[in-house]
Amino acid sequence: MKKNQSILLQSMLFSTLAASAGLASAQQAPAAPAITIYTAGSMSGALGEITRQYTSQTGQPVQLVSGPAGALLDKIEHSAKADIFVSANMAHPQRLTAEGKASSSVVFARNRVCVSARPDVGLTTGNLLDKLLDPNVKIGTSTPKSDPGGDYAWELFAKAGTVRSGATQILEAKAQQLVGGAVAPQVPGGQNPVKYFMETRRVDVFIGYCSSHSPKPDTTFTQVELPPELAISADYGMTVLVSKQDAATHDAAYRLAMYLMSPAAQRVLTSYGFTAVARQ
Template sequence: MLTMQGLKTNVRAVLTALIVAAAALATPAMAAEKVTVFAAASLKNALDAVNDAWQQQSGHAVTASYAASSALAKQIEAGAPADIFISADLAWMDYVAGKKLIREDSRSTLLGNRLVLVAPVSDAKPVEIGQGFDLKAQLAGGKLAMGAVDSVPAGKYGKAALEKLGVWSSVEKDVAGAENVRAALLLVSKGEAPLGIVYETDAAADPSVKIVGTFPESSHPPIVYPIAILSESTHPDAAAYLDFVRSPAAKPLFEAQGFTVLAK
């Protein structure tokens, strides 16, 4: 028959065993946590390749969430857990920076891109993009697919270009605004819109569309992708991942998708 002292000893032994078991279970879970990256939708193909390379080199995986930079910035503001943010424009990175949500010393401008006009490959005719070009006639009653012009960076760049070229007012009512640039690309790819304004890298990622014109770089603000570690990140691999994304090893993977890698 157990004495009171023996019972207490057994209880302590059981509790100790439970704590050890819980620690053993928790340790792999902690080790399995992945660096979480919030990235502009246009980065998907290139960043997937970079993330695969990072995993092969480091042995650690990455979770990437792709959406419009505007949507990601709002999610970050609302407290969504993430370690890295890559925006498709300066404005949304500035937005989260203004909320003290990034580590300023980790911020840099990573990539550049170009703005193009695309059409379904089955009906692709060259369009000479210039001052006052007749985009309305090119649409032939159809819709112009773009990212939402009040929030999505590709849409904002596109609207700026059309305004600079003097044709925005003629096509404004024909715009089919999409939640991100890849959604706009899909409208063209599926033949639901005869033309769309996307990044050159998006066009390269979809064989169902073809570039029919390239917007002059002088017609819109420079297309750049800033990157930074988020203030709330506590992941031990966040800085190493950021260094890898900016390293010579990642450069050809971005360039293979048509991005311009900018100096740090």
Template sequence: MGMSQITFAVAGSLAPALSAFAHAFTARTGHEVQVHRGPAGLLAEAIRNGMPVDVFVSASPDGPALLHREGLFGPARTIARNRMVLVVRPGLDTSIGDPLAFLEDPRWRIGMSTPGADPGGDYAATFLDRLAATDPGRWRGLRDRCTSLYGASLPNRDAAPRSPALDALHGNRADLLIAYGTTAAQIAGALPGTRILPLPLELAPLTRICACARQGSSAPARRFLDDLQGAEAGGLLRSHGFLPP
């Protein structure tokens, strides 16, 4: 069988781990994998509008479910999970260990990703809505203090990978970020003194990371999808802080 090219669209939060997996797949099979990264909501919309993609990994099930309903992609498979946390910039009050206490304090600027474009923003918005419903008086005005700082556009494919969440905190555009645990770990590695406070699971359940392949895709693309559920991909994802499915 001749060698094929597989076009792979992957959520930005998963790109470091799964780009490494794609390179390893090419080395093992000879099938070239072309990687497109970006906010999963925007990737799903681009695929709907004709972007040629064989395999898609999203940070939530929503985009894959939409593509499946429209008959473009097969059913999604959950390959990993993640956790939502509060990232506290270096220098903020280290005596506070409760993420809700930080969120309640009106002094702090709260950043997040962009709902509708990026699942990270959708998860953050859902958490904020659930939190507000627990005590509307206490949390009045919380959403007004939250700003979408990244996740609103697809990156240039030729640009060097970067963390827009890290850029937001490093650039002093926020004091707190509602973000994925894996993103928070990346930030903490680059900004000593950053703290990571897990959000309550009853308000911010573990996220679902889903993979799917285009209907009628090639055998190599289907093999790539199958391998995304295997031990090698799972080990890479765990090494980057993702949780098992």
């Protein structure tokens, strides 16, 4: 009887020690490496909220690097470390796919081009082209090629030329490329560049996206939709980079990419003014 009790006690002790060793091993295990997303600046607010939710649910840390998508593409092509790339167009991620640097590209979200103005400009959808062509109205844009937002502005100018003769040349000459380029005017620290340039009257209107960096858009300025004949939509592309990291990191990037297409994530996008592409 005593022998059986001794065996039982030894067994219980072994189990306790094994469990303790397992707990210690888990506590000493390195934290999961962060998944790095290179994202267009216009998507940074929404992605920030989505990835915070994801980290809270899974424990997976996520690092966001935001900026003009064209500039981010250039960095990735020159070996910058990124696991997922979200661009304000499809051309940039598709280019990485074609180069063998990324998996297939998918449409992650949709956006539209809008024009923001100070209230005193009196901008409406109905008078938008007249206001843009007004010699007294100064226009701000992002920088073409470096930033898809600038490319969309130039697309708007091209459409304007089909509506009114000579409009394209006038608008291109007037446009001040203030953000998204390698060289841009200085902005005080912590200031939103677009807001700063309009408040200081460097420009009167700014051609950008209808989405916002916050679920509660800034109502300081008037934002108007383009008229149907000038309307421009923007498809945001996403791709997972062909990782040189370990398989676990690569798998984690794919899991995060799948989450970004989930109904929960897509609902967040709509609250920031984007159009969801996945069924909610």
